[in-house]
Amino acid sequence: MKPDSERTALRICPLCEANCGLELSITGSIVTSVRGDKADVFSHGYICPKGVSLGEVDSDPTRLSTPLIRDVNGALVSATWDEAFALIRTRLGEVVRISGPDSVGLFLGNPNVHSLSGTFMLPAFIKSLGTSQRFSASTVDQMPKQAASAMMYGTALSIALADIDRTDYFLVLGANPIVSNGSMLTAANFPGRLRSLRKRGGRMVVVDPIRTRTAEFADEHLGIRPGSDALWLAAIAHVLIVEGNPNFGAAAQWIDSAAVESLVSVLSAFTPEAVATVTGIDADVTRRISAELRDAPSAAVYGRMGTTTSGLSIDGSVLPMGTVASWLIDVINISIGSLDKPGGVMFALPAAGGPSTEGTPGIGHGVSIPGRRRTRVRELPSVLGEFPVSALAEEIDTPDPESGDHIRAMFVIGGNPIVSTPDSLRLRAAFESLDFMVSVDPYLTATSSLADVVLPVSSPLTRSHYDVVFNNLAVRNQARYSPAVFPVPQGHMDEADVLLTLAGIAIGINTGNEISADAMDDVLAATVAHQAVTDSASRLQGLTVEAVLELVAPLRGVERVLDIRLRSSPAGLTLQQIIDAPHGIDLGPLTPRLPEVLRTPSGRIEFAPPVLVKTLATAASAMETAAPSPAVGSYLLVGRRQLRSNNSWMKDIVNLQGGSNMPTAQMHPLDAADLGRTDGEMICITSASGSLNIALAISDTVSRGCICIPHGWADFNVNVLVSVDHVDPLGGTAVLSGLPVTVS
Ligand SMILES: Nc1nc2c(c(=O)[nH]1)N[C@H]1C(S)=C(S)[C@@H](COP(=O)(O)OP(=O)(O)OC[C@H]3O[C@@H](n4cnc5c(=O)[nH]c(N)nc54)[C@H](O)[C@@H]3O)O[C@H]1N2
Ligand SMILES: Nc1nc2c(c(=O)[nH]1)N[C@H]1C(S)=C(S)[C@@H](COP(=O)(O)OP(=O)(O)OC[C@H]3O[C@@H](n4cnc5c(=O)[nH]c(N)nc54)[C@H](O)[C@@H]3O)O[C@H]1N2
Numbered sequence: 118m119k120p121d122s123e124r125t126a127l128r129i130c131p132l133c134e135a136n137c138g139l140e141l142s143i144t145g146s147i148v149t150s151v152r153g154d155k156a157d158v159f160s161h162g163y164i165c166p167k168g169v170s171l172g173e174v175d176s177d178p179t180r181l182s183t184p185l186i187r188d189v190n191g192a193l194v195s196a197t198w199d200e201a202f203a204l205i206r207t208r209l210g211e212v213v214r215i216s217g218p219d220s221v222g223l224f225l226g227n228p229n230v231h232s233l234s235g236t237f238m239l240p241a242f243i244k245s246l247g248t249s250q251r252f253s254a255s256t257v258d259q260m261p262k263q264a265a266s267a268m269m270y271g272t273a274l275s276i277a278l279a280d281i282d283r284t285d286y287f288l289v290l291g292a293n294p295i296v297s298n299g300s301m302l303t304a305a306n307f308p309g310r311l312r313s314l315r316k317r318g319g320r321m322v323v324v325d326p327i328r329t330r331t332a333e334f335a336d337e338h339l340g341i342r343p344g345s346d347a348l349w350l351a352a353i354a355h356v357l358i359v360e361g362n363p364n365f366g367a368a369a370q371w372i373d374s375a376a377v378e379s380l381v382s383v384l385s386a387f388t389p390e391a392v393a394t395v396t397g398i399d400a401d402v403t404r405r406i407s408a409e410l411r412d413a414p415s416a417a418v419y420g421r422m423g424t425t426t427s428g429l430s431i432d433g434s435v436l437p438m439g440t441v442a443s444w445l446i447d448v449i450n451i452s453i454g455s456l457d458k459p460g461g462v463m464f465a466l467p468a469a470g471g472p473s474t475e476g477t478p479g480i481g482h483g484v485s486i487p488g489r490r491r492t493r494v495r496e497l498p499s500v501l502g503e504f505p506v507s508a509l510a511e512e513i514d515t516p517d518p519e520s521g522d523h524i525r526a527m528f529v530i531g532g533n534p535i536v537s538t539p540d541s542l543r544l545r546a547a548f549e550s551l552d553f554m555v556s557v558d559p560y561l562t563a564t565s566s567l568a569d570v571v572l573p574v575s576s577p578l579t580r581s582h583y584d585v586v587f588n589n590l591a592v593r594n595q596a597r598y599s600p601a602v603f604p605v606p607q608g609h610m611d612e613a614d615v616l617l618t619l620a621g622i623a624i625g626i627n628t629g630n631e632i633s634a635d636a637m638d639d640v641l642a643a644t645v646a647h648q649a650v651t652d653s654a655s656r657l658q659g660l661t662v663e664a665v666l667e668l669v670a671p672l673r674g675v676e677r678v679l680d681i682r683l684r685s686s687p688a689g690l691t692l693q694q695i696i697d698a699p700h701g702i703d704l705g706p707l708t709p710r711l712p713e714v715l716r717t718p719s720g721r722i723e724f725a726p727p728v729l730v731k732t733l734a735t736a737a738s739a740m741e742t743a744a745p746s747p748a749v750g751s752y753l754l755v756g757r758r759q760l761r762s763n764n765s766w767m768k769d770i771v772n773l774q775g776g777s778n779m780p781t782a783q784m785h786p787l788d789a790a791d792l793g794r795t796d797g798e799m800i801c802i803t804s805a806s807g808s809l810n811i812a813l814a815i816s817d818t819v820s821r822g823c824i825c826i827p828h829g830w831a832d833f834n835v836n837v838l839v840s841v842d843h844v845d846p847l848g849g850t851a852v853l854s855g856l857p858v859t860v861s
């Protein structure tokens with residue numbers, strides 16, 4: 118073996134929000150091993166099993182190597198890129214010419230936020246296509262947190278982040294970061310950071326219907342009835358604000374007294390005693406936790422999937438509470454003086470910029486929640502520019518009785534909605550009825566196998582990387598860039614080029630003048646440069662577009678856009694400076710950003726947005742009507758994530774298979790005994806939407822009355838059980854946890 122064919126390369130892991138820096142050993146064109154990069158300024162050598170398998174992801178033989186198109190017999194066959202794009206040009210063109218751009222739907226999946234191409238090139242395609250029919254994985258995920266934060270602070274990425282490296286008290290609801298490695302809170306080595314918290318004498322409390330690995334690690338675990346977090350959080354807020362004298366700390370001068378009064382009034386009903394039955398948490402425990410939060414030198418409350426995607430099931434109805442719960446978390450953080458305080462919850466200052474660094478510091482347009490547009494069939498409100506994915510199937514399969522309007526064509530980009538969104542069987546039938554469908558996906562999946570054209574993108578290791586999105590959510594400010602590890606192999610195509618080509622085709626269809634990917638790249642760079650010279654907060658404000666493009670020449674593609682973004686943002690770095698620091702540039706712990714961070718029209722913190730106050734008020738009756746536990750024979754569905762798995766993909770990676778990575782329904786031993794079922798037996802779970810046969814796994818980690826099933830498995834798809842009916846009225850997000858099911 119030639120020694121010169123062996124090398125190492127550094128690479129930020131694109132597989133989850135933790136953004137670990139990794140070191141790859143490479144022989145020829147094969148990654149032979151992956152380790153954590155000890156010198157990485159953010160992750161300091163941490164790695165998880167998924168990161169270890171990044172080489173296998175790169176060389177995965179199941180990755181598609183050519184585009185696929187559907188032939189006259191209905192089979193998907195290999196095609197050239199020219200053939201695939203030609204088919205899109207013709208068939209998409211037909212649909213748009215006959216029915217207009219709004220007859221084309223878009224579903225954008227999770228991997229798009231983990232790449233520069235998804236971050237920079239995808240918006241160009243969306244704009245070129247000109248459709249309003251946009252759906253994404255956000256409405257089966259974090260949208261309620263974004264909606265609540267946007268209302269309070271002004272933008273969808275103005276998230277107050279738990280400062281876990283400095284806090285003395287960490288209250289976690291509905292999150293399992295020891296397995297998930299964290300979400301809406303980018304903190305590489307979450308387990309290590311939690312160990313440090315414990316080591317420095319800090320306390321951690323986890324609220325979850327399941328005794329997860331995170332709960333087991335914590336000082337205290339509180340089981341809670343699924344979907345009732347908003348009521349419990351309201352009771353804590355009651356103790357702090359109605360019974361006590363809240364100390365708003367740094368936030369005080371940005372909060373209106375009228376907002377405090379309106380909160381006091383709505384919270385008055387939510388005493389710890391009143392919520393005890395419905396939540397399953399004793400009033401004295403709620404009072405003690407409230408006091409601990411108030412008295413700790415610093416404290417942070419953090420909620421994730423369990424708080425954004427749960428609903429409260431009572432008497433046959435399900436109450437989605439995600440946006441209210443997400444808001445109340447911030448209400449509590451503010452009421453204990455934690456906002457903008459080290460060890461409390463703080464805002465990141467992303468080096469490549471973001472919504473909270475653009476525009477006029479301290480004031481902005483804010484957002485309208487619920488959104489102003491409505492879905493055609495059910496009139497569900499839009500949220501932050503998109504529609505709830507729970508409405509997607511009906512928008513395809515239910516033409517307007519008068520106009521005949523409906524979605525006739527779909528682009529699915531980096532998503533697998535058949536597996537990851539509610540009522541999978543109906544969505545599958547809806548996709549099968551489309552006139553035309555395209556998937557941009559490296560794999561043949563439950564979703565992409567329904568497409569007329571599949572455009573595979575080349576391996577993530579053939580692209581450069583910088584976490585533009587997640588630096589808005591990171592617990593430490595830093596800037597890290599990895600160049601591509603491998604060139605794009607002959608015959609493959611980089612995702613940026615795929616998306617720019619699609620954008621050019623869409624422009625051609627809409628205007629008659631198609632633009633090449635190269636020309637599209639120039640249009641995009643000029644647009645970003647234009648923003649950079651006109652934005653009042655930009656360091657490049659006042660320059661000409663030409664001068665900015667001159668500064669970043671000869672870069673093209675994602676690097677060019679990234680360099681413009683870096684230069685225009687508060688840290689004022691250049692891409693070259695970051696390239697010159699291969700283990701990253703540490704920009705230090707989070708620093709106070711009030712009031713400059715605000716982008717609300719009032720220039721204040723919207724502590725008690727009226728729609729949230731109203732929604733909480735309507736939940737008050739739930740406390741009275743809720744029975745202490747679900748009806749006999751009925752169980753509440755709860756989700757879980759698996760350490761050796763990544764949503765619906767990476768299931769073919771050999772080193773990740775087996776062990777805990779199995780699709781099973783976990784149940785408490787006493788519930789299983791009641792049903793007369795033993796471990797490993799197949800059980801049939803039925804909901805209002807469908808039935809699922811799946812193996813039973815008996816586990817005392819599960820609260821009585823709950824059934825815990827992971828998502829992401831095509832053959833054991835939990836989303837056949839999940840209904841499209843229960844949608845958060847403000848955050849547009851589906852209820853995934855807390856739904857009633859029966860077992861037979
Ligand atoms: N019941 C239930 N449902 C859930 C959840 C739950 O907890 N319970 N969780 C929800 C959450 S949080 C999320 S984020 C969603 C995820 O939902 P999706 O985004 O729909 O699914 P993913 O499995 O993340 O993967 C999307 C697809 O992207 C492809 N892909 C991988 N890398 C790339 C790439 O670089 N480019 C492109 N173009 N494609 C790529 C993969 O092959 C896969 O087919 O699922 C949601 N669904
Ligand atoms: N290994 C691995 N890591 C991942 C992923 C993966 O698939 N595998 N997916 C990534 C993605 S896309 C995301 S969004 C993140 C998600 O990251 P997390 O939110 O940390 O992960 P989950 O495991 O979904 O944790 C949700 C927890 O909420 C609990 N829960 C359910 N209902 C309720 C409720 O009503 N109240 C309360 N208090 N708790 C409830 C569940 O029992 C579960 O423990 O993980 C990311 N990381």
Ligand code: SF4
Binds near residue numbers: 137
């Ligand atoms: S924790 Fe996330 S970012 Fe870190 S190695 Fe694992 S998958 Fe990659």
Ligand SMILES: [Mo]
Binds near residue numbers: 227258
């Ligand atoms: Mo997610």
